[in-house]
Amino acid sequence: MKRLVLVLGLALLAGCATVKSSHVRPDYETVDKTRVKRLVVVTQPLPDGKQSVGELWSLIARRYVNQNRDFIAKANVAVAGNPEDTSFKGLCVDNAEGILWLSPDMKPQGKGMEAAVKARLLRCSDGEEVWSAEAAGSWSSEDDRYKELTTQYTEELGAEVTPYVAPTFRLLSATLDTLPRPTLSDVDVEEKIELGE
Template identity: 65%
Template sequence: MNTKRLLPVLGLGLLSACSTVKSHRVRPDYEQVDKQQVKRLVVVTQPLPNGIPAVGELWSLLARQWVNQNRNFIAKSNLALPDRPGDTSFKGLCVEGLEGVLWLDPSITLKNKEGGAEASVKARLTRCRDGEEVWAAEAGGSWDSKDEDYAQRVEQYVQELGEEVRPYVVPSAKLLRATLDTLPNPQLNDADTDEKIELGE
């Protein structure tokens, strides 16, 4: 997938008053341990929102771009998988060079074709070395599918992923921004910083 054509999701616009982060937590030893050790991630959306692969890809792509642009994580890849995961440590995704898995467990229901959506997510960051949770959050809300501030961005994602994602882009982006804004921020060394710059997102 060529994501270089997509517009940045930096900022993701103003949040709707309807967005709600219900809870979030970070490991109590984060500053001493994971801040220096969990930086390189894969983002996975599983199961697929409404069973639609393109919408799952949209969620994972939005999340990957957001953490690369707004946190010091190096999110190297994103994917969307069907069915509920049997192993929520995601050890099978922890290939060489990855230190963590950012898992999105989504729910999104369109109100009508273009009128907006009710959406919620359970999100979790696990570390690859032992499958332990580093961070988790739950959020939900209701958003319109049309927002002039997002118009050009919507067209970019439609071009990349297909017309069926159109009504999902704005609600998904606003929900994920609210959720991921509770993520902690890892600390990068010089080599990490160079790697992040080369990533180019």
């Protein structure tokens, strides 16, 4: 009976999963693990066509990878339209080694949001893809677990982002948890501590 409950529980969890696919380069351990650590996060196109929501996506992603994935993400931007250069070479400045590109699709649905993202980590040196993931789902905008987070981002970015915070965080945290973990040197760790995120 315990085994049946466990199997049913795992099946239910799998049914709730938001990540549809995720891929890391086969040579990640030998090529990128110690070389692609400093990132710029870019959201393009804008989710739901709103600049402030694009800024929300990039800011949540920057803070999440700094706190949970050992990257050093110093900058985040949100850009309207579709990218003309999908390597984002123009953003590879100030010792950036990679671009974390979020390509969202998000729209209000009832009392929440329907959202999807295609995410890619690109090497600045040659524009090659290091990691990619796709995820989607629908979430309520009012979730008690994210009340404090919603208040924080609303104060930072304005009331327009309020209904987007909880769904964005849920989608991005699941997606970004599939990122690989780089190896940081002592100097990198000090730099990361200085960021304070």
